[in-house]
Amino acid sequence: MLCVVKIMKKPDIKKIKPDVILISVLIITGLIIMLFVLIFSGGGRYAEIKSDGKIIEKLSLDTDTEKTIETELGKNTVVVENSSVYMKDADCPDGICKNMGRIDKKGQSIICLPHKLVVVITDDSEENTDENSIDIIVK
Amino acid sequence: MNTHKIITAFAVFALFISLCGCTPDKTADTESCSKEIFAMDTYMTVTAYGENAEKAVNEVLEEIKRLDDLLSAGNDKSEISILNKNGSASLSDDSRYLYEKADRIYRETGGAYDITILPLMKLWGFQDGDPSLPTDRDIKNTCQLIGADRLIYNDGRLTLGKGQSIDLGGIAKGYTGDRIMQIFEKNNISSGIISLGGNVQCFGKKPDGSLWRCGITDPDHPEDMSKLAGTVSTSDKAVITSGGYERFFTDKKSGRTFHHIMDPKTGFSADSGLISVTIVSSDGTLADGLSTACFVMGQQDSVSYWRSHRDEFDMILITDSRKILVTKGLEGVFSSGNDFEIID
Numbered sequence: 001m002l003c004v005v006k007i008m009k010k011p012d013i014k015k016i017k018p019d020v021i022l023i024s025v026l027i028i029t030g031l032i033i034m035l036f037v038l039i040f041s042g043g044g045r046y047a048e049i050k051s052d053g054k055i056i057e058k059l060s061l062d063t064d065t066e067k068t069i070e071t072e073l074g075k076n077t078v079v080v081e082n083s084s085v086y087m088k089d090a091d092c093p094d095g096i097c098k099n100m101g102r103i104d105k106k107g108q109s110i111i112c113l114p115h116k117l118v119v120v121i122t123d124d125s126e127e128n129t130d131e132n133s134i135d136i137i138v139k
Numbered sequence: 140m141n142t143h144k145i146i147t148a149f150a151v152f153a154l155f156i157s158l159c160g161c162t163p164d165k166t167a168d169t170e171s172c173s174k175e176i177f178a179m180d181t182y183m184t185v186t187a188y189g190e191n192a193e194k195a196v197n198e199v200l201e202e203i204k205r206l207d208d209l210l211s212a213g214n215d216k217s218e219i220s221i222l223n224k225n226g227s228a229s230l231s232d233d234s235r236y237l238y239e240k241a242d243r244i245y246r247e248t249g250g251a252y253d254i255t256i257l258p259l260m261k262l263w264g265f266q267d268g269d270p271s272l273p274t275d276r277d278i279k280n281t282c283q284l285i286g287a288d289r290l291i292y293n294d295g296r297l298t299l300g301k302g303q304s305i306d307l308g309g310i311a312k313g314y315t316g317d318r319i320m321q322i323f324e325k326n327n328i329s330s331g332i333i334s335l336g337g338n339v340q341c342f343g344k345k346p347d348g349s350l351w352r353c354g355i356t357d358p359d360h361p362e363d364m365s366k367l368a369g370t371v372s373t374s375d376k377a378v379i380t381s382g383g384y385e386r387f388f389t390d391k392k393s394g395r396t397f398h399h400i401m402d403p404k405t406g407f408s409a410d411s412g413l414i415s416v417t418i419v420s421s422d423g424t425l426a427d428g429l430s431t432a433c434f435v436m437g438q439q440d441s442v443s444y445w446r447s448h449r450d451e452f453d454m455i456l457i458t459d460s461r462k463i464l465v466t467k468g469l470e471g472v473f474s475s476g477n478d479f480e481i482i483d
Contacts, residue, residue, distance in 0.1 A: 053175045101362055108364050116177045134354040135345065137364060138371075138378045138417060139337025139385065 045106065045123045047085040049078060052116040061085065061104065061121070073115040085119055087112070107137065169329065169346050172196045178207045179312060181336025185319065187328045188346045195326035199319050199333075206315050209233060212257060212306040213266065222297065223257070223304035229296045237307050237314055237424070238297060244310075244428040245287045248444060252432035253403040255299075257306040258284045265386060265399045272390040272397065278406040285403045313427025316340035316377050320423070337385075340377040340423050350472070353378045358415040358457055361385075368415065368457060369475030377423035381430035382415040383408065402435050411437030414459050419469060420452035429454075438464065442482055 049057040051071050059065055061083045068077045068089075076097065077089040084104035087097040090112055097112035106123040172192035175184045183203065187195045209231065211217045222228040230238060244252045257266070262281045264270035273281075289300030299305065312335045323331045323342045331342035332351055341351040350372035360366040361384045371378055383398035387408075390397065402409040416433045418426040429452060433441035438456055445454060445466055453468035463479035470481050 050175070052177065103362075105364050108362075111182050113177065113180065113182065118175070118182060133352070134364070134367070134370060135352045136332055136334055136339050136341075137337070137354045137356060137367075138339045138380045139356050139361065139382075 187331040191326040227298040248432040251435040313423040316423035415457040417455040
């Protein structure tokens, strides 16, 4: 550190300027990228909606929303409210998915078998991957 | 030496490091593949780790579809449906294996698991998803059709008794799990885990070398993952639970609740004092059949059956008074927030 200060004391202003700009640009770019990464992938819970195995929607549990999914098999309305998810409406014959209640924990799911639709909670944040976490649920 | 260049290089390096740290790839050293499929009237997930993970998982999905088409009693074109229609058929290798296993469980459990239960399941409406309470007379009449001892099996040919029909659904998922483990092995998969509608089977250990942690559903809160009955840490085993909470209905007139696990002797939902039975075994087909059989048999008979077959499986029983009983082989690998008793 001392060494750096010493060197910095006798610089040639003209020579330093482009370096300072470059370093500043790099640091600012880095900060902006980090901020983006933190906001968009750095954790938080999501409701992944899958139709026949393919992810068709990914809703953050931080924002209240209502989404109607329409496939050739039928219609389901998924609601995110107060950081939890439930199946508000579905035109499936058994209606089991509507009675599955609210889910809010990683790995929990609402399954609509007739429509081949799954809503599953995912969590990207690292603090949730502790040793004691469950790998799979036996039903 | 140009110190500015060094500072600049340091800044670039720092930026690079900071970006790397933000997106850790935990599976960078192992290839992994995870897919899901709707089959056998349920939702299935398949995950494999290893060089051939994707190839293996694709093969698994094909095998699931093949077995679903072959064994489903709900599919008119399946081998089992054709057998039920014609009353007799020469069995394929898969059905032969399943029949022989089912027959063994039937005989060893005093008929607690019986593949001829299909007419009863249909009468109650558990086959088509709209169950209701039948009349006592209908139940009594249908019970007369039940009994795997009336099946005739000779040289791979199975002949049903008069009015009988069979359903291998009670062990088909377990068998599918066993077949998947074989596909994993053939493809040199290093570790894998599958859930066939809640029937879990794991291959090897987790990629980090630790045991798979399987959460056992709390029968009182089947949808709440934070309220588990307990966890089993294991490797290379099937973990299969039968519980009355899976499919049930409440009769409006009497207010009574009936679930889908039928007692072949009474013709009603099994009422043995057990509300959940989990079997842990390296034989998925056996585990699937036994989870039903033990649920029907109740605590006493299940424990005595286990004592004479303890090298083949272990189990976790939950009684209607919420007592948890765990067999000796799971001591140290079963854990629960509630008290449990070890059976030896």
